[in-house]
Amino acid sequence: MGVTRPDARLEDVLRIHSGRLVGDGVPVPDVQEAETSLASWDEWFEFWARKAQRYETLADEALAQGRRRSAGLLYWYGSLAYQYAQFLWFHDLPVREAGQRQKQRLYDRAASLLSPPAERFAVELDGLSIPGFLRLPAGAGPHPAVVLLGGLESTKEESYLFENLCLERGLATCTFDGPGQGELFFQARLRPDFERFTSAVVDYLTTRPEIDAARLGVLGRSLGGYYAVRSAAVDRRFSACVAWGAMFDLSHYDRLHSSAQQGFAYVAGFDTPAEAAAYLRQAIDLSDVAEQLRCPLYVLHGAQDDLMPMPQLEKLRQMTKSVPEAVWDVPPDGNHCCHNLYHVVRPRMADWLAQQLGGNP
Amino acid sequence: MGVTRPDARLEDVLRIHSGRLVGDGVPVPDVQEAETSLASWDEWFEFWARKAQRYETLADEALAQGRRRSAGLLYWYGSLAYQYAQFLWFHDLPVREAGQRQKQRLYDRAASLLSPPAERFAVELDGLSIPGFLRLPAGAGPHPAVVLLGGLESTKEESYLFENLCLERGLATCTFDGPGQGELFFQARLRPDFERFTSAVVDYLTTRPEIDAARLGVLGRSLGGYYAVRSAAVDRRFSACVAWGAMFDLSHYDRLHSSAQQGFAYVAGFDTPAEAAAYLRQAIDLSDVAEQLRCPLYVLHGAQDDLMPMPQLEKLRQMTKSVPEAVWDVPPDGNHCCHNLYHVVRPRMADWLAQQLGGNP
Numbered sequence: 001m002g003v004t005r006p007d008a009r010l011e012d013v014l015r016i017h018s019g020r021l022v023g024d025g026v027p028v029p030d031v032q033e034a035e036t037s038l039a040s041w042d043e044w045f046e047f048w049a050r051k052a053q054r055y056e057t058l059a060d061e062a063l064a065q066g067r068r069r070s071a072g073l074l075y076w077y078g079s080l081a082y083q084y085a086q087f088l089w090f091h092d093l094p095v096r097e098a099g100q101r102q103k104q105r106l107y108d109r110a111a112s113l114l115s116p117p118a119e120r121f122a123v124e125l126d127g128l129s130i131p132g133f134l135r136l137p138a139g140a141g142p143h144p145a146v147v148l149l150g151g152l153e154s155t156k157e158e159s160y161l162f163e164n165l166c167l168e169r170g171l172a173t174c175t176f177d178g179p180g181q182g183e184l185f186f187q188a189r190l191r192p193d194f195e196r197f198t199s200a201v202v203d204y205l206t207t208r209p210e211i212d213a214a215r216l217g218v219l220g221r222s223l224g225g226y227y228a229v230r231s232a233a234v235d236r237r238f239s240a241c242v243a244w245g246a247m248f249d250l251s252h253y254d255r256l257h258s259s260a261q262q263g264f265a266y267v268a269g270f271d272t273p274a275e276a277a278a279y280l281r282q283a284i285d286l287s288d289v290a291e292q293l294r295c296p297l298y299v300l301h302g303a304q305d306d307l308m309p310m311p312q313l314e315k316l317r318q319m320t321k322s323v324p325e326a327v328w329d330v331p332p333d334g335n336h337c338c339h340n341l342y343h344v345v346r347p348r349m350a351d352w353l354a355q356q357l358g359g360n361p
Numbered sequence: 362m363g364v365t366r367p368d369a370r371l372e373d374v375l376r377i378h379s380g381r382l383v384g385d386g387v388p389v390p391d392v393q394e395a396e397t398s399l400a401s402w403d404e405w406f407e408f409w410a411r412k413a414q415r416y417e418t419l420a421d422e423a424l425a426q427g428r429r430r431s432a433g434l435l436y437w438y439g440s441l442a443y444q445y446a447q448f449l450w451f452h453d454l455p456v457r458e459a460g461q462r463q464k465q466r467l468y469d470r471a472a473s474l475l476s477p478p479a480e481r482f483a484v485e486l487d488g489l490s491i492p493g494f495l496r497l498p499a500g501a502g503p504h505p506a507v508v509l510l511g512g513l514e515s516t517k518e519e520s521y522l523f524e525n526l527c528l529e530r531g532l533a534t535c536t537f538d539g540p541g542q543g544e545l546f547f548q549a550r551l552r553p554d555f556e557r558f559t560s561a562v563v564d565y566l567t568t569r570p571e572i573d574a575a576r577l578g579v580l581g582r583s584l585g586g587y588y589a590v591r592s593a594a595v596d597r598r599f600s601a602c603v604a605w606g607a608m609f610d611l612s613h614y615d616r617l618h619s620s621a622q623q624g625f626a627y628v629a630g631f632d633t634p635a636e637a638a639a640y641l642r643q644a645i646d647l648s649d650v651a652e653q654l655r656c657p658l659y660v661l662h663g664a665q666d667d668l669m670p671m672p673q674l675e676k677l678r679q680m681t682k683s684v685p686e687a688v689w690d691v692p693p694d695g696n697h698c699c700h701n702l703y704h705v706v707r708p709r710m711a712d713w714l715a716q717q718l719g720g721n722p
């Protein structure tokens with residue numbers, strides 16, 4: 001089990017993130033192979049890129065045999081492999097961005113093969129084109145729906161397994177890339193008004209006859225937890241909000257891991273964390289809207305989260321006292337977003353959403 | 362990652378079996394905790410029993426909140442934890458058998474909450490009562506069906522995730538405990554005529570209007586691969602057979618790991634491997650029926666399998682030349698039953714069955 005590894009960076013990534021990778025669906029044998037075979041962080045991207053290429057080949061073969069469901073699974077494995085190849089690859093941006101595009105390409109190949117399929121859509125705002133995916137549960141609609149928001153280096157392609165938890169509980173799911181995320185990064189960097197992008201997507205959902213516009217929820221993970229509260233505070237069409245990780249502001253920016261600092265600087269369009277710090281502290285702050293939140297709120301937060309420390313949760317708690325119902329689910333042994341407890345906490349959030357929105361928990 | 366561990370037994374179990382545990386659905390954080398926190402094999406059973414008890418508590422809470430789907434998942438986690446608590450616990454049989462009964466009890470609690478539900482049935486044969494579960498796919502029947510056979514220490518409760526692969530491809534699934542397995546162990550030890558129990562279950566399936574008796578397949582894993590070929594060779598109602606692991610006989614019994622030797626002796630009703638050897642070599646042998654096999658055959662076998670070495674596969678290949686179609690899927694890097702490649706090989710077997718039986722691959 002494990003090798004003696006001189007590379008602290010690689011050790012850190014595996015220690016901090018393996019629960020997230022596995023919880024999101026990266027095959028465990030691949031994570032184990034990374035743990036036992038990689039000697040340094042330099043080998044990370046290429047390792048996962050090779051896995052992705054292998055899955056694409058297997059998917060092509062399955063598709064040629066008429067095995068559409070397996071092909072969808074395999075393209076999705078490939079997409080996930082590229083997602084995690086590039087997610088912290090900030091020191092070599094052309095490679096990172098190539099990985100990002102490969103992830104999108106493979107998810108696009110998977111989309112129509114998933115069950116239920118993911119339908120791509122695009123919404124215009126300020127001359128930008130917001131890309132997204134919509135999935136509908138079985139049965140007659142109109143269905144309640146939940147808008148799923150990614151965080152710092154997560155995108156609309158990352159939440160397939162969590163979508164499935166929602167879909168099997170009768171909730172439609174909608175994901176999109178906002179400013180600084182995925183495809184939209186190439187058009188728009190992180191900015192203070194993410195909630196306008198969420199609302200533009202809600203405008204679109206209300207045009208879909210399959211969706212019950214009176215039963216909409218929003219959930220965001222990690223930095224997406226911040227975006228979710230912001231979006232639900234401003235847009236009263238949401239009747240349930242889940243912060244999968246509590247974040248109120250970036251007052252602790254200087255104390256983050258350097259990879260998180262680099263990530264924030266990158267998505268905000270700065271070359272270095274030092275240059276980005278002042279902008280980020282101003283752009284990421286719930287003070288202006290948190291007290292406006294009026295819908296039921298569920299906060300899942302790991303007490304051991306070192307990216308979003310507990311004072312962040314306390315600020316959020318103080319500023320959301322006007323909500324009609326709040327659940328503060330804070331496992332004492334949970335790490336960032338409770339990724340180390342994914343198999344227990346993720347169904348719990350989906351259950352709460354289904355009960356709030358009238359799905360089938 | 363990992364601790365320096367003086368206990369070779371524990372190290373062996375984790376090295377050999379972690380892919381099986383994870384592939385069958387044991388939560389990865391639990392496997393990781395076992396890897397990093399257990400100091401010796403003596404702690405194994407109690408570790409998993411505590412996990413099971415915790416999942417049962419969480420399941421009870423979910424059920425009280427009307428969260429039936431999550432409750433089913435959590436009872437199933439508990440059942441799996443007891444399955445793997447006891448699966449190699451041959452040195453302390455009262456504890457093993459208590460774990461076996463707890464596994465059954467928790468799966469029974471999960472059964473009606475699963476989606477689709479698992480319906481318990483019982484079939485009489487020779488004064489014995491064969492217990493089983495039937496699950497039906499969505500949509501109008503009658504459905505093709507696949508009978509899933511467990512191996513040495515696997516039982517009808519173990520195949521939930523593989524069942525789901527079949528069900529989403531339009532195949533009903535039927536599992537049962539045969540001689541030496543699970544509940545039936547307490548009535549009947551391992552014996553040479555497992556195929557009669559399979560046929561009794563097929564008799565039952567043909568009485569069910571939801572099942573299309575003209576489209577039946579059989580799949581068995583590990584020792585179950587032996588039972589599957591035996592059953593399909595003798596019962597011509599099967600029109601597809603999958604050996605998830607190729608085993609022809611027990612001529613290599615003396616060269617097995619001691620835990621496998623002990624397991625065989627236990628399920629056959631002997632106190633020691635030495636006492637059991639002659640009986641087992643006589644009772645487990647396909648020579649008398651293999652050449653009768655006439656339905657399409659799919660064999661998945663890991664070339665690195667050290668429980669069922671490659672000469673076993675070669676014997677099977679020589680003796681099944683009369684089948685109309687055979688696929689020999691032998692990944693060069695696969696271990697026992699290719700558990701280290703579960704995420705790729707399991708959908709492939711389900712696809713083949715669906716294509717043979719007219720499901721929806």
